Amino acid sequence: MEVYIGVLLLQIFFLPHFISCDGNLSELVFPSNFLFGTASSAYQYEGGYLSDGKGFNNWDAYSHQPGNLIVDGSNGDIAVDHYHRYSEDVGLMHSLGVNSYRFSISWARILPKGRFGEINEAGIEFYNNLIDALLIKGIQPFVTLTHFDFPQELEDRYGSWMSPQSQEDFAYFADVCFKSFGDRVKYWATFNEPDYQVKFGYLTGTFPPSRCSRPFGNCTDGDSEKEPFVAAHNIILAHIAAVHIYRTKYQETQGGSIGIVLQCTWYEPISDSIADKLAVERAHAFTFNWFLEPIIFGRYPPEMRNILGSILPEFTATEKQKLNKGVDFIGVNHYTSYYVQDCMFSVCEPGFGTSKTEGFWAQSSEKNGTPIGEPVSNLNGELVWQNAYPQGLDKILTYLKDKYHNIPMFITENGYGNMNKADSTTEELLHDAKRAEYIAAYLGALSTAIRKGANVKGYFAWSLLDNFEWNNGYTIQFGLYHVDHETLTRTPKLSATWYRNFLAEHSKVQYQQQPKDANNSPFYY
Ligand code: BGC
Numbered sequence: 001m002e003v004y005i006g007v008l009l010l011q012i013f014f015l016p017h018f019i020s021c022d023g024n025l026s027e028l029v030f031p032s033n034f035l036f037g038t039a040s041s042a043y044q045y046e047g048g049y050l051s052d053g054k055g056f057n058n059w060d061a062y063s064h065q066p067g068n069l070i071v072d073g074s075n076g077d078i079a080v081d082h083y084h085r086y087s088e089d090v091g092l093m094h095s096l097g098v099n100s101y102r103f104s105i106s107w108a109r110i111l112p113k114g115r116f117g118e119i120n121e122a123g124i125e126f127y128n129n130l131i132d133a134l135l136i137k138g139i140q141p142f143v144t145l146t147h148f149d150f151p152q153e154l155e156d157r158y159g160s161w162m163s164p165q166s167q168e169d170f171a172y173f174a175d176v177c178f179k180s181f182g183d184r185v186k187y188w189a190t191f192n193e194p195d196y197q198v199k200f201g202y203l204t205g206t207f208p209p210s211r212c213s214r215p216f217g218n219c220t221d222g223d224s225e226k227e228p229f230v231a232a233h234n235i236i237l238a239h240i241a242a243v244h245i246y247r248t249k250y251q252e253t254q255g256g257s258i259g260i261v262l263q264c265t266w267y268e269p270i271s272d273s274i275a276d277k278l279a280v281e282r283a284h285a286f287t288f289n290w291f292l293e294p295i296i297f298g299r300y301p302p303e304m305r306n307i308l309g310s311i312l313p314e315f316t317a318t319e320k321q322k323l324n325k326g327v328d329f330i331g332v333n334h335y336t337s338y339y340v341q342d343c344m345f346s347v348c349e350p351g352f353g354t355s356k357t358e359g360f361w362a363q364s365s366e367k368n369g370t371p372i373g374e375p376v377s378n379l380n381g382e383l384v385w386q387n388a389y390p391q392g393l394d395k396i397l398t399y400l401k402d403k404y405h406n407i408p409m410f411i412t413e414n415g416y417g418n419m420n421k422a423d424s425t426t427e428e429l430l431h432d433a434k435r436a437e438y439i440a441a442y443l444g445a446l447s448t449a450i451r452k453g454a455n456v457k458g459y460f461a462w463s464l465l466d467n468f469e470w471n472n473g474y475t476i477q478f479g480l481y482h483v484d485h486e487t488l489t490r491t492p493k494l495s496a497t498w499y500r501n502f503l504a505e506h507s508k509v510q511y512q513q514q515p516k517d518a519n520n521s522p523f524y525y
Contacts, residue, residue, distance in 0.1 A: 027447075028443065028444065028447040028506070029447050029450050029451045030447065030450060030506070031450070031456075031457065033457075034457060034458060034459070035099060035100035035140060035142065035187075035410065035457060035458030035459070035460075036097075036098050036099055036100065036458070036459055036460075036503055036506075037093075037098045037099065037100035037101050037102055037139070037140075037142065037458065037459070037460045037461070038093060038096070038098060038101060038102070038460060038461050038462075038463060038464035038480065039101075039102035039103075039412060039413050039460035039461065039462045039463055039464075040082070040101075040102065040103045040104070040463055040464055040465070040467065041103070041104040041144065041147035041148070041149075041192065042103070042104045042105060042106035042109070042147060042149060043057070043059045043076045043079070043106065043147070043148065043149040043468065044076060044079060044080075044147075044463075044467040044468045044469070044470075045079050045080050045082035045103070045465065045467050045468075046076075046079055046081075046082045046083040046106055046109075047076065047077060047078040047079040047080065047081040047082065047083050047084070048081070048083030048084065048109075049076075049077040049078070051083060052120070052122035052123070052126070053109075053112060053120040053121075053122050053123065054106065054108055054109040054112060054120065054123060055108035055109070055111070055112025055113055055117075055120070055151050055152070055153065056108065056112075056151070056152045056153075057106065057107065057108040057149045057150060057151055057152055058148075058149060058150055058151075058152055058155055058160070058208040058209065059075075059076060059148065059149050059208060060075075060076075060077075060108075060152065061152045061155070061208060062207070062208035062209075062210065063075030063076060063077075068210075069206050069471050070470075070471055070472075070473045071471060071472055071473050071475055072472075072473035072474060072475050073473070074468065074473035074474055075468075076468045078488075079467060079468045080465050080466070080467050080468075080483050080488060080490075081488050082465075083126065085488070086126075086129070086130045086133065087133055088490070089464065089465070089490075090130070090133045090134055090137055090139065091137075092464065092465075092481060092490060092492075093134075093137070093139055093464060094137040094138075094139065095500065096480070096496060096499055096500045096503065097500055097503035097504055097507065098139060098503065099138060099139060099140060100139060100140040100141075100142050100187075100458060100460070101134055101139050101140070101141060101142065101464075102142040102143075102144065102189075102412055102413075102460045103130070103141070103142075103143065103144070104143070104144035104145070104146060104147035104149075104192065105127060105143060105144070105145055105146070105177060106123070106149060107145075107146050107149060107150045107151055107173055108149070108150070108151040108152070109123035109126065110123040110124060110127075110173065110176060110177070110180075111151060111172075111173055111176065112151060112153070113151060113153040114150075114151045114153050114154045114157075114169045114172070114173070115168065115169050115172040115173075116153060116157065117153070119176060124180050127180070127181060128180070128181070131181055131184050131185065132184070135184060140186065140187065141181075141184065141185045141186075141187070142185075142187040142189070142410075142412075142458070142460070143177070143181065143185050143187065143188055143189070144189040144190075144191070144192050144261060144331075144412075145170075145173065145174055145177060145188065145189065145190050145191070145242065146170070146173075146190075146191060146192070147192040148192065148193075148197055148207065148470075150169075154166060154169055155208070155209050159209075160209060160231075161198070161201070161202075161230075161231035161234045161235060162227060162230055162231060162234070163234070164234055164237070166234050166235075166238055167234055167237045167238040167241050168241075169238075170190075170238035170239075170241065170242060171238065171241035171242055171245055174190070174241075174242035174245055174246070175242075175245050175249070178245065178246055178249070178250045178254070179250075182246075182250050182254040182256060183254060185256060186254070186255065186256035186257070187256060187257060187259075187410075188246065188256060188257070188258040188259070189258070189259050189260055189261045189331050189412065190238070190239045190242050190243070190258065190259075190260050191235060191238075191239060191260055191261065192261045192331075192333075192412075193261060193262060193263040193333060194232060194235045194236075194239075194260075194262075194291055195232070195262065195263055195286075195287050195288065195290055195291060196263050197231075197235070198227075198228040198231040198232045198235065199228055201228075201231065202222060202224065202227040202228040202231050203216050203217070203224045203227075203228045203357065203358075204216055204217040204224075205217035205218070205219035205222060205224075206471060207470070207471075210222075211223075211227055212224045213225070215350070216355075216357075224357060225311065225356075225357050226311055228357070229308065229311055229312055229313060230313065232290060232291070233313040235291075236291060236294050236295060236323070237319060239260055239291075239295060239326065240295065240319070240322050240323050240326045242258070243258050243326050243327065244322055246258045257328035257329055257408075258327065258328050258329075259327045259328055259329035259330055259331055259408075259410075260291065260292075260295060260327055260330070260331060261331030261332075261333055261412045261413075262287075262288040262291055262292060262330065262331065262332065262333065263287065263288065263333050264287075264288050264332045264333060264334050264396050264400070265287065265334070265335070265336060265337060265338060265392075265396075266334070266336075266337040266338075266389070266392035266393070266395050266396040266399075267280045267283040267284060267337070267338055267339075267340040267361075267363070268280070268337060268338070268339050268340065268372065268392075268395075269339070269340060270339040270340060270341045270364065270367055271341075273342070275342035275344070275345050275346065276340065276341055276342050278342065278344075279340050279341060279342035279343070279344070279360070279361040280340045280361075281303055282303045282307075282344075282359040282360060282361050283340045283353065283359065283361045283363070284301075284399075285301035285302075285303035285304050285359060286301075286303070286304060286353070286358055286359035286361075289301045289303075289403075290304060292330065292400075292404065294315065294323055295323060295326040295327055296324075296325060296326065296327060296404055296407070297323075297324070298315065298320040298321070298323040298324045299315070299320070300312050303359065304359070307356060307359060307360070308356075308357075327407070328407075328408065329407065329408040329409060329410060329457070330400060330404065330407055330408075330409045330410075331409075331410050331412035332396065332397065332400065332409050332410065332411050332412060333411075333412055333413035333414075333462075334392070334393050334396055334411060334413070334414050334442075335386055335413070335414065335415065335417075335462075336365075336373075336376075336385065336386040336387050336388075336389065336392070337372055337373065337387065337389040337391075337392030337395075338363035338364060338365060338372065339363065339364045339365070339366070339367050339372055340353075340361050340362070340363055340364075341361065341362045341363075341364065342360070342361065343360040343361055343362050344360035344361075348362040349362070365387050371387050372387050372389050372392075373387040373388045373389030373390075373392075374387065374388045375387050375388075376388060376416060376417060376418075376434070376438070384417040384418065384419065384476055385417075386416070386417060388416075388437075388438050388441065390441040390442045390444060390445035391445060392445075393411070393414070393442050393445040393446055393449065394445040394446070394448045394449040394452075397409065397446070397449035397454040397456060398449055398452060398454060400454075401449075401453065401454045401455065406453065406454070406455045407455065408455050408456075408457050409454065409455060409456045409457065410456065410457055410458040410459075410460070411446060411456065411458065411459040411460060412458075412460050413460060413462040413463075414439070414442050414459065414460070414461060414462060415435075415438075415439070415461055415462035415463055415478045416432075416434065416435040416438040416439065416478065416495075417469070417476045417477065417478050418432065418434075418435070418476070418477055418478075419475060419476060419477075420466070420474060420475055420476065420477045421475070426482065426484070426491070429477070429482050429493070430482055430491060430492075430493045430494065431493075431494055432493045432494050432495045433494055433495075435480075435493070435494075435495040436494055436495040436498035436499075439461060439495065439498070439499065440498070440502070443459065443502070446459060461480060461499060462478050463478045463479055463480070464479065464480060464481060465479040465480075465481045465483050465490060466478065466479035466481065466482055466483040466485075467479065467483070479493070480492070480493055480495045480496035480499055481493060481496055
């Protein structure tokens with residue numbers, strides 16, 4: 001045991017020095033008002049399933065439905081009980097030394113029946129308490145309006161994102177949030193990873209509302225070749241409606257900024273062929289650019305339009321005007337990278353990405369048997385979907401910087417998943433040196449991107465606590481803190497101690513080196 005603790009301490013002490021390939025901690029470059037935080041989401045954390053007037057939401061409906069695809073049969077009814085333990089959790093964040101916390105609002109806790117019912121004052125009070133508790137500790141709230149969950153009422157009444165009515169509901173919800181919390185919240189993100197939300201909800205049917213058609217999935221109803229694009233269109237217009245409300249009613253007096261969070265995996269061509277390079281462009285187009293190009297340039301990516309033609313909805317002239325420059329920042333969720341191979345001119349085995357609907361590309365974690373980066377595996381050698389390829393973060397940030405005129409960016413999620421098996425011991429789970437190494441390496445790559453001029457303003461580790469990992473239930477865990485799901489006790493892992501040391505060291509360095517040409521204005525363009 002003593003030896004074990006010795007090893008642990010050694011790792012905590014030395015890991016910061018592995019932080020970048022080309023130097024030590026003091027050589028990392030972060031702008032002076034950089035946000036360092038941890039991230040979470042309402043359904044994955046809160047629990048408080050129907051507490052104090054919260055309405056039933058889409059994930060409550062899905063997780064309670066027999067035959068759903070949650071591997072361990074679990075749900076978020078209790079999750080990590082953040083609803084009742086937020087005060088303790090704010091204390092943990094404070095002890096880490098973070099200056100920001102990204103969390104999302106449970107839409108059904110605030111508006112149990114969307115715009116068809118009353119505001120739930122107890123829900124407003126919960127978020128007021130959380131925000132105030134954070135601010136007292138000097139932690140800036142960074143709020144995502146919705147992270148995959150919404151009132152089931154909207155599904156039952158009009159089919160949620162399949163109907164333009166969803167735009168009105170989202171705009172109403174956003175207005176209530178800006179009005180209630182905007183005096184203290186300065187960072188707003190509208191949606192989290194809408195591409196995953198619509199692909200899983202309407203293409204594979206593995207997220208609620210479980211709509212899809214064959215061969216993409218096995219659902220009772222749906223059309224995988226059309227519905228994802230309709231849902232995405234309504235989400236884009238809902239985003240822009242919320243941005244319009246914020247900019248016209250609140251931004252001047254409240255002084256915050258508003259953006260959207262995208263899943264930004266980096267794709268690398270598997271060969272130097274033009275076909276594979278074009279396939280990478282399509283992979284980007286059919287994932288994050290699907291949302292960013294409309295919101296920033298007012299049109300869908302040409303790669304999508306060329307393949308999908310009239311399946312892709314059109315924006316009206318008025319919508320296009322509103323869409324132009326429709327974010328103040330991009331939230332970048334980044335976990336891994338893949339090689340991409342063309343499937344337009346070559347025949348690929350059917351799989352993720354290969355169909356016309358997805359843009360004719362195939363992804364792979366390895367090339368000629370060599371992985372793109374160290375595979376992220378659990379204690380028993382079983383693979384999670386990640387490979388540690390920190391250069392991917394530098395590359396995606398540089399790509400976004402060049403494509404979107406260096407609009408401000410936040411790394412809204414980055415983290416390391418490990419399998420939590422029935423036979424994993426707590427001691428093993430706490431000793432997560434690999435997670436600390438992963439975060440250290442990605443912070444090094446982030447610093448490199450900033451040094452090269454990427455206008456990045458914050459980094460949020462996913463996640464403060466082990467939590468409910470959607471279809472993986474509690475079997476994959478991303479926390480800096482271990483959560484015993486019986487007792488809900490939180491215990492720091494080695495990675496929490498490492499992050500705390502990093503932040504302490506880093507605040508001493510006090511960001512003496514400023515990035516070359518990053519523009520510090522929140523609304524620079
Ligand atoms: C999602 C999180 C999720 C994380 C790890 C992201 O795609 O936003 O909700 O827990 O990935 O899988």
